[in-house]
Amino acid sequence: MNNITVPIGPQHPLLKEPLSFLVSLEGEKVTDSTLRLGYVHRGIEKLAERRTYIQNVYLIERICGICSHIHSTTYCQSVEALLKLKVPKRGLYIRMLLCELERIHSHLLWLGVLSKNIGFNTLFMYAWRDREIVLNIMEEISGGRVSHSVNIIGGVRVDINEKHLSLLQKSLQELTIRVEEILRSIENDRSFRARTRNIGNLSLEDIKRFCVVGPVARASGLDIDIRRDAPYAAYDELDFEVPLMTEGDVWARSILRILETIQAIRLCTQIIHNLPDGPVSVTAPRRVPAGEVVSRAEAPRGEVFYYIRSDDSQKPARLKIRTPTLTTLITLPGQLKNMQLADVSAVIAGVDLCIACGDR
Amino acid sequence: MNKFILKIRSFFYLLPNITEALFSKPETIAYPAVSHRPSESYRGSVRIIAVNCVGCGLCVRDCPAAALSLEKVSKGCFRLDHYRDRCASCGQCEMSCKFNSIYLDNSYKEASADRVDFFEVLVDKTKKK
Amino acid sequence: MNQLNLFFRIFIFPGFLFLLVTALFLHWLDRKLIARFQGRVGPPWYQPLADLVRLFAKEDILPVGSNLFFAALLPLISFASVLTASFYLPIAIQSAPSFQGDFIVLLFLLSMPSLMYFLAGWVTRGVYSVIGGNRALLQYFSYEVLFLLAMSGTAIASGSWSLADIRLEQIKESPFIFLQIIGFLLSLAGLIGKLKREPFDIPKAKSEVIAGALTEFSGKKLALWYLTIHLQTMVGLSFLIHCYFSGFWQMNTISGFFIFLLLLIILQGVLSAISAIYARLRIDQLIHLNWHIFIPIALLHNIYILLI
Numbered sequence: 001m002n003n004i005t006v007p008i009g010p011q012h013p014l015l016k017e018p019l020s021f022l023v024s025l026e027g028e029k030v031t032d033s034t035l036r037l038g039y040v041h042r043g044i045e046k047l048a049e050r051r052t053y054i055q056n057v058y059l060i061e062r063i064c065g066i067c068s069h070i071h072s073t074t075y076c077q078s079v080e081a082l083l084k085l086k087v088p089k090r091g092l093y094i095r096m097l098l099c100e101l102e103r104i105h106s107h108l109l110w111l112g113v114l115s116k117n118i119g120f121n122t123l124f125m126y127a128w129r130d131r132e133i134v135l136n137i138m139e140e141i142s143g144g145r146v147s148h149s150v151n152i153i154g155g156v157r158v159d160i161n162e163k164h165l166s167l168l169q170k171s172l173q174e175l176t177i178r179v180e181e182i183l184r185s186i187e188n189d190r191s192f193r194a195r196t197r198n199i200g201n202l203s204l205e206d207i208k209r210f211c212v213v214g215p216v217a218r219a220s221g222l223d224i225d226i227r228r229d230a231p232y233a234a235y236d237e238l239d240f241e242v243p244l245m246t247e248g249d250v251w252a253r254s255i256l257r258i259l260e261t262i263q264a265i266r267l268c269t270q271i272i273h274n275l276p277d278g279p280v281s282v283t284a285p286r287r288v289p290a291g292e293v294v295s296r297a298e299a300p301r302g303e304v305f306y307y308i309r310s311d312d313s314q315k316p317a318r319l320k321i322r323t324p325t326l327t328t329l330i331t332l333p334g335q336l337k338n339m340q341l342a343d344v345s346a347v348i349a350g351v352d353l354c355i356a357c358g359d360r
Numbered sequence: 361m362n363k364f365i366l367k368i369r370s371f372f373y374l375l376p377n378i379t380e381a382l383f384s385k386p387e388t389i390a391y392p393a394v395s396h397r398p399s400e401s402y403r404g405s406v407r408i409i410a411v412n413c414v415g416c417g418l419c420v421r422d423c424p425a426a427a428l429s430l431e432k433v434s435k436g437c438f439r440l441d442h443y444r445d446r447c448a449s450c451g452q453c454e455m456s457c458k459f460n461s462i463y464l465d466n467s468y469k470e471a472s473a474d475r476v477d478f479f480e481v482l483v484d485k486t487k488k489k
Numbered sequence: 490m491n492q493l494n495l496f497f498r499i500f501i502f503p504g505f506l507f508l509l510v511t512a513l514f515l516h517w518l519d520r521k522l523i524a525r526f527q528g529r530v531g532p533p534w535y536q537p538l539a540d541l542v543r544l545f546a547k548e549d550i551l552p553v554g555s556n557l558f559f560a561a562l563l564p565l566i567s568f569a570s571v572l573t574a575s576f577y578l579p580i581a582i583q584s585a586p587s588f589q590g591d592f593i594v595l596l597f598l599l600s601m602p603s604l605m606y607f608l609a610g611w612v613t614r615g616v617y618s619v620i621g622g623n624r625a626l627l628q629y630f631s632y633e634v635l636f637l638l639a640m641s642g643t644a645i646a647s648g649s650w651s652l653a654d655i656r657l658e659q660i661k662e663s664p665f666i667f668l669q670i671i672g673f674l675l676s677l678a679g680l681i682g683k684l685k686r687e688p689f690d691i692p693k694a695k696s697e698v699i700a701g702a703l704t705e706f707s708g709k710k711l712a713l714w715y716l717t718i719h720l721q722t723m724v725g726l727s728f729l730i731h732c733y734f735s736g737f738w739q740m741n742t743i744s745g746f747f748i749f750l751l752l753l754i755i756l757q758g759v760l761s762a763i764s765a766i767y768a769r770l771r772i773d774q775l776i777h778l779n780w781h782i783f784i785p786i787a788l789l790h791n792i793y794i795l796l797i
Contacts, residue, residue: 006616013695025620028772055424058450119687119694119769122374125527129387136399143403143464149450157455181377188366189373191688191768341620342771345697374766378526387528 003031006341010039014117014345017355021332021348028340033333040359048319053079053288056316057151063321064357065146066109069102070299071321072151077232078295078308079153082288091155091280092234097271098142098150099233099297100264104175105134106300107257107264110352111182114254117349118195123185130178133171140167155281160272168272176265183258196250200335200347203248210331214302214324216351219256220248226298233297237274240267250350257352286314301325301352325358402466403449406442408482412461413440415485419453419462428453428482439486444469445478508575511750512719513537515726515757522761537719541712549708555613560706563609564713567602571720574598578727579652580749587653592644595652596637599725602717603629603683606692609714610702621701624772625685625692631779632682632689638787639676642669642794643732656735664736669794673733675787680725681763682779684718688767689775726756 008014008021018039024032044063048056060075061068073095080087087095108131115123135145142148142158150156160168186192202212204221217224225242227235243259245252292309302324309318328351335347369375389396398404406427415438420428427446432438447469453462462482472478498504516537524531551560577591577598603625610622643665644650647658659665666673682689685701693701703714730752737752738745770778 004616004620006620013699014697051424052422054422054452058424058448058452062448115768119690120767121523121687122378122527122765123768125529126377129528132387139399139402141401143401143451144449147448147450149403149452152455157451185373185377188370189768190370191770194770194774195768340771340773341697342691342694372766375762378762378765381528382522382525384528386525386530388530390530 008344008348014348015353015355016113017353019353019355023336023341023344025341028342030336030339030341030344033336035329035333037329037355037359040356042360044360045319045321048316050315052286052314053153053316054286056319057153058149061147061149063360064323064354066106066354067102067299067301067304067357068146069098069148069150070297070304072149073099073233074295074297074304074306075308076151076153077297078293078306079288080284081293081295082291082308082310083153083284085154085282085284087155088278088280088282089234089276090159090278093271093275094156094158094160094280095151095233096235096238097160097268098138098148100267100271101134101138103264103300104179104261104268105131105138107261108134108179110257110300110349111186111254114196114250114346114349115192117345118192120192120195123182123192126185127182130175130182133175133178137168137171140164152281152284154284155279157281159280160275165272165275168268172265172269172272176262179258179261179265183255183262186254186258193251195346196254196350199250199339199343200350201248202331202335206331206334207248210327212302212327212331214299214328215253215257215260216328216331217302218243219245219252221246224303226296226303230296232295238267238270240270250346253350253352287312288314288316299324299357301328301354301357321360323354323357323360325354329353329358398466398468400466403451403464404467405444405449405465405469406447406453406482407463407465408440409461409463410483410485412459413483413485414459414461415440415483416458418456418458422452422456424448424450424452433486437486438483439481440483442480442482443478444480445475505572507580508572508720508723509716511753512716512723513541515723515753516719518754518757519722519761519764522758523765526762526765541715544707544712544715545709547708547711549710551613552615552705555705559612560609561710563605563612564706564710564717567605567717568713568720570598570601571717571724575720575724575727577652578724578731579656580727587651589649589651591652592640592650592655595728596640599721599728600629600633600683602721603633603685606685606702609706613702613705615705617698617700617704618702621692621698621704624698625702627772628682628685628689628692628775631776632679635779635783635787636676636679636683638784638791639672639679640728640732642672642787642791645791645794652731655732659735662736664734666733669733669790671786671790672794673729675783675790676729676733677759677763678783680729681760682775684722684725686760687764688770690769691772691775694769722757722760723753726753726760729756 004025006023006025008023010018010020020036022034023030044059048059051059057072057075061072063071108127112124112127115127138148139145141160141164142150150158202220207217207220207222213224223244228242240263243256245256288310290310290312295306297304304324305322307320308316311317336344415430415432417430420430425446425448427443429441430438449464451464454464500506517534521531551557574595577595607622607626607629610618643655646665647655685692703711706714730749734752738748
């Protein structure tokens with residue numbers, strides 16, 4: 001058969017964000033693929049050096065729409081470490097509540113995108129319908145469905161009252177039932193298994209060689225999770241499990257992410273039952289003394305890593321961000337060899353790319 | 361017995377779900393025929409209580425998108441402009457203001473085809489009475 | 490008066506206008522049902538008509554290097570063949586001219602659009618079109634055979650290749666649906682493969698080849714393809730109803746017409762439900778399903794019909 005080069009190009013119905021993939025086909029089999037990034041590069045790290053620490057909270061939030069709260073949490077944690085501030089417990093709990101709600105919404109969004117790309121539109125609509133519950137909670141608490149703007153340096157700026165707590169309890173119960181139904185659908189439906197089983201296998205050696213983190217690594221057997229290994233923001237006071245699977249294909253990643261969603265709902269229920277009283281923030285000085293700090297957090301896609309170096313001023317001297325998507329992207333050309341074109345969409349959707357995070 | 365039923369159902373797993381969804385109320389609304397109101401705490405447009413504003417400039421200094429600008433003529437005589445197309449509805453101005461003057465309500469920003477429509481003068485205290 | 494009668498029959502009912510209106514109505518029903526299955530509101534009743542009007546108003550361009558003559562000819566041939574197919578099919582009010590072998594002619598005319606689809610992908614040279622066209626050709630070779638084999642069960646049971654005889658046999662005894670339920674399900678699967686509906690829509694999978702062979706078409710040509718696909722659905726469903734459910738109504742009566750419409754709506758509902766509950770299958774899974782599972786069952790079924 002002839003050789004065709006299919007551009008899964010900057011604009012494609014498969015991708016949420018622009019990414020250039022040139023896939024060389026021979027018949028229906030993929031022989032080679034080339035990856036190009038940089039279509040959404042906005043120079044966030046340079047822009048952050050021109051703005052004050054307070055203004056940077058909103059800039060950092062807009063690196064990515066799906067994991068925006070985690071980015072601003074890590075940033076605020078770093079600056080609070082530089083200022084040697086101690087955030088009150090209630091503020092930390094509210095931060096964790098929104099982190100876990102964001103994890104739920106990110107995994108349900110990802111499941112919808114995977115289902116759409118393998119042609120399973122009904123599961124796409126059901127997953128996004130259940131995601132609306134989470135988005136409504138976030139709109140009530142923080143004022144925005146996607147960009148929450150809850151973190152400030154020194155704590156959070158919203159508080160949870162009785163109305164929010166009752167809404168949370170009702171919604172979390174409904175969400176538990178629906179997510180468990182989704183888990184059963186994925187485990188049992190034959191057409192979903194036929195499209196995702198034994199597709200895109202990554203072995204444990206590949207994971208360690210490319211330094212992959214997050215659900216992709218946990219689905220191949222690597223047991224890492226920053227919330228348990230290096231707890232931040234009062235995660236050491238809560239009780240949760242970290243699911244682990246060993247097959248390493250797209251099906252294992254799907255099951256793992258839904259199991260993580262169920263754990264996240266469990267964490268949210270613990271948070272709203274054990275919410276301590278007190279203030280939600282402390283005032284932070286505008287001028288940050290000189291120093292450098294490294295801070296990590298567990299985003300829905302893996303470990304996100306921040307480095308800030310400050311001189312004695314109101315603007316940071318250097319901000320360096322390392323997002324989990326970058327390493328996952330590099331494993332893609334290796335995964336796509338000897339695969340059919342139809343499986344390319346399942347694999348690309350199955351690794352849960354967030355190109356805006358990767359490009360910054 | 362349950363495992364056997366599950367094995368049979370696995371060939372058409374979502375059939376009970378779709379019959380249930382057919383006879384319940386749909387989750388989407390036919391916007392814009394049906395109107396939608398966001399919740400009370402939604403961060404929408406920037407509004408001002410003009411009598412409280414003294415022109416200190418804290419909101420201007422802290423805005424991350426440079427959407428506010430202050431033009432001072434003399435003490436007590438100033439004009440505060442707002443560029444609604446740059447505003448990201450983050451709410452930092454509401455937090456920085458010490459005089460309870462600028463705040464966010466839950467209205468949507470209207471769309472327009474011309475940038476000029478987005479320029480708004482919030483407070484105009486340039487003429488002394 | 491005969492001229493007026495002929496004009497009425499060809500253009501108004503059961504000709505051009507009636508076919509178009511029913512085809513667009515069935516398409517709307519399909520989209521509304523799938524939307525309700527997924528928990529959405531769905532489009533209003535005038536949506537397919539609005540789409541058609543909008544397509545006629547769009548610009549009609551093709552890539553450099555495509556064969557403009559064939560790109561304009563292929564949608565016309567498909568549209569014409571589907572309309573001619575509907576001429577031979579009795580749609581519950583008028584009895585159409587019937588002869589020995591019109592069963593085969595109808596099957597051939599209904600399969601023309603799939604062949605034209607592959608050629609359309611080849612003629613407008615684009616990466617996605619060629620891949621979509623190749624996949625459509627593979628699917629054409631498999632699922633047309635299945636459709637023919639499964640529908641032949643009814644022809645074998647009635648002993649002739651004429652549509653009128655198939656109907657007479659069902660009026661004499663019972664409608665074929667009661668004896669040949671497996672054949673009916675297999676012809677339904679063959680119809681889904683012919684029409685390239687979910688779950689067999691890999692030739693026009695939106696997440697891989699954007700729109701398959703029709704990616705580069707726009708404007709009036711795409712409007713003709715749109716009409717062809719919906720007419721093919723309607724004629725295919727009418728063919729199924731005629732061959733399996735014929736004993737339920739009488740010709741040339743109002744009640745017969747309404748029973749026919751009701752059966753059309755129910756079968757379209759079954760097709761929409763099947764589209765909603767499955768993920769899209771890969772091309773090698775499709776071929777495996779067809780040749781390893783469906784065709785053997787169809788052959789055994791036909792042998793069983795022959796013996797009884």
